[in-house]
Amino acid sequence: MKQRKKQPQQTRRTILKAAGVEFSRHGYAGSGLGAIVDRAELTKGALFHHFADKRAMAVAWIENLLAPEIEERWITPLESIGSLDALRAFCRARCMELAAEDAASALVSLTAETAAADSTLGEALDKIFEHWRGAFVALLERGKAEGWIHRSIQPSAEAAFLVSAFAGFSVTTRAHPGEGVRRTCAGALEGYLETLRAQ
Amino acid sequence: MKQRKKQPQQTRRTILKAAGVEFSRHGYAGSGLGAIVDRAELTKGALFHHFADKRAMAVAWIENLLAPEIEERWITPLESIGSLDALRAFCRARCMELAAEDAASALVSLTAETAAADSTLGEALDKIFEHWRGAFVALLERGKAEGWIHRSIQPSAEAAFLVSAFAGFSVTTRAHPGEGVRRTCAGALEGYLETLRAQ
DNA sequence: TGTGATACCGACCCAACGGTATGGCGGCAA
DNA sequence: TTGCCGCCATACCGTTGGGTCGGTATCACA
Numbered sequence: 007m008k009q010r011k012k013q014p015q016q017t018r019r020t021i022l023k024a025a026g027v028e029f030s031r032h033g034y035a036g037s038g039l040g041a042i043v044d045r046a047e048l049t050k051g052a053l054f055h056h057f058a059d060k061r062a063m064a065v066a067w068i069e070n071l072l073a074p075e076i077e078e079r080w081i082t083p084l085e086s087i088g089s090l091d092a093l094r095a096f097c098r099a100r101c102m103e104l105a106a107e108d109a110a111s112a113l114v115s116l117t118a119e120t121a122a123a124d125s126t127l128g129e130a131l132d133k134i135f136e137h138w139r140g141a142f143v144a145l146l147e148r149g150k151a152e153g154w155i156h157r158s159i160q161p162s163a164e165a166a167f168l169v170s171a172f173a174g175f176s177v178t179t180r181a182h183p184g185e186g187v188r189r190t191c192a193g194a195l196e197g198y199l200e201t202l203r204a205q
Numbered sequence: 206m207k208q209r210k211k212q213p214q215q216t217r218r219t220i221l222k223a224a225g226v227e228f229s230r231h232g233y234a235g236s237g238l239g240a241i242v243d244r245a246e247l248t249k250g251a252l253f254h255h256f257a258d259k260r261a262m263a264v265a266w267i268e269n270l271l272a273p274e275i276e277e278r279w280i281t282p283l284e285s286i287g288s289l290d291a292l293r294a295f296c297r298a299r300c301m302e303l304a305a306e307d308a309a310s311a312l313v314s315l316t317a318e319t320a321a322a323d324s325t326l327g328e329a330l331d332k333i334f335e336h337w338r339g340a341f342v343a344l345l346e347r348g349k350a351e352g353w354i355h356r357s358i359q360p361s362a363e364a365a366f367l368v369s370a371f372a373g374f375s376v377t378t379r380a381h382p383g384e385g386v387r388r389t390c391a392g393a394l395e396g397y398l399e400t401l402r403a404q
Numbered sequence: 405t406g407t408g409a410t411a412c413c414g415a416c417c418c419a420a421c422g423g424t425a426t427g428g429c430g431g432c433a434a
Numbered sequence: 435t436t437g438c439c440g441c442c443a444t445a446c447c448g449t450t451g452g453g454t455c456g457g458t459a460t461c462a463c464a
Contacts, residue, residue, distance in 0.1 A: 012411050012460055033318045035235035039452060050453075051413050060452065106321040114376050115317035119232045121379040122305040122314075132380040166377070166386050167393030171366075174373025177313050178365070180320045181331040187365050194366030198397045211430060211441055238422060249423080250442050259422065 018056045020046045022067045030112040033119050034064060034127070061126060068130045075109035076134055081141045090154050090203050093145070094196050100172070101192035104179050111176040118177070139165045146202070156204045164202060171195060217255045219245045221266045229311040232318050233263060233326070260325060267329045274308035275333055280340045289353050289402050293395050299371070300391035303378050310375040317376070338364045345401070355403045363401060370394060
């Protein structure tokens with residue numbers, strides 16, 4: 007069996023995965039390229055062969071790794087929700103699982119740090135938020151059509167609110183780990199979700 | 206009139222204010238001490254005379270400037286709220302005013318960046334969140350006693366949720382400035398607040 | 405088997421980082 | 435007036451930051 011020794015796509019992913027770990031833990035400015043290539047067990051030569059500079063690498067990480075993770079954990083599951091009880095259960099589960107290593111937590115913390123100052127990163131991150139909101143809009147509109155979301159609900163408003171709520175949970179969870187705050191937030195969120203119920 | 210030439214307390218505040226501007230714009234790791242003393246029109250000698258190191262200065266900023274600003278804009282006003290309509294108006298107003306320069310936005314972004322990795326900063330920041338939640342708890346309990354908050358409401362849960370919601374708004378606002386998202390979030394938040402109303 | 409292109413390494417560059425050492429100057433008590 | 439301490443400036447240090455460059459190993463293809 008021939009094992010290729012040079013696998014550029016794999017190398018690229020290895021770098022992005024290492025970068026993701028560093029970004030999630032130390033933020034964008036706090037993550038050095040040295041720490042990233044050390045974690046990847048590669049060198050700066052490899053890094054700068056695949057990416058023009060640090061920012062371009064961060065954008066690639068956002069688009070190639072972070073966005074798909076958000077998609078998989080937070081967005082795709084919405085498609086198979088068919089009742090308000092299912093939506094409640096899903097939101098509660100995601101709230102209780104929230105941790106600093108979660109993709110959503112990385113999205114939120116990178117956004118908070120960089121979006122205001124760096125428009126390139128900001129736009130890449132906002133695309134994910136936009137997509138996320140869009141998925142909630144689609145869910146709520148479907149819920150209205152299927153009769154388990156109240157007719158008077160405005161999907162775009164509630165979608166923006168829900169995404170912001172998860173973002174907020176991830177911040178307060180970072181400040182105050184432990185189950186307590188997550189549980190109370192999850193409970194209050196379920197109370198809010200009840201207001202969307204038909205009738 | 207004798208104008209004192211050495212005013213250490215004033216110098217200290219000048220440094221902290223400059224640090225606050227840098228932290229708000231570039232985060233903790235992204236703010237260099239050089240940029241801070243330049244903004245303050247002082248030198249590192251002054252900085253390290255008043256603070257042991259960068260982290261201690263950040264803690265001093267959090268406790269001496271950030272916390273009082275949060276207190277003034279977000280916490281103290283809660284004391285003079287005497288009806289659910291007043292609470293709705295207050296929350297809407299704060300939502301619509303939210304900007305990257307707001308103290309709450311700085312609190313959130315610094316928390317997202319540092320709380321998970323630096324327990325010293327994390328605890329200083331969490332104190333503010335804790336105090337904020339406490340103020341909402343007091344408000345909701347008073348509202349129950351005065352009869353304009355529903356009896357079945359659990360103040361601690363709703364307080365955690367409200368603080369998280371504002372934190373989330375500040376993040377999504379950073380990613381997507383402009384009135385649109387803020388307005389829709391404010392609307393949905395008011396819808397949620399209605400669920401707290403007595404009867 | 406050669407050959408040009410791609411993938412990666414390792415040493416290096418300079419600027420900026422957080423932090424220190426020293427010393428002058430203003431203000432106050434004796 | 436002197437002596438001293440608190441306040442702040444200046445110059446500097448070692449390290450690390452992002453980024454460059456020449457070279458080498460490996461590839462696809464001829």
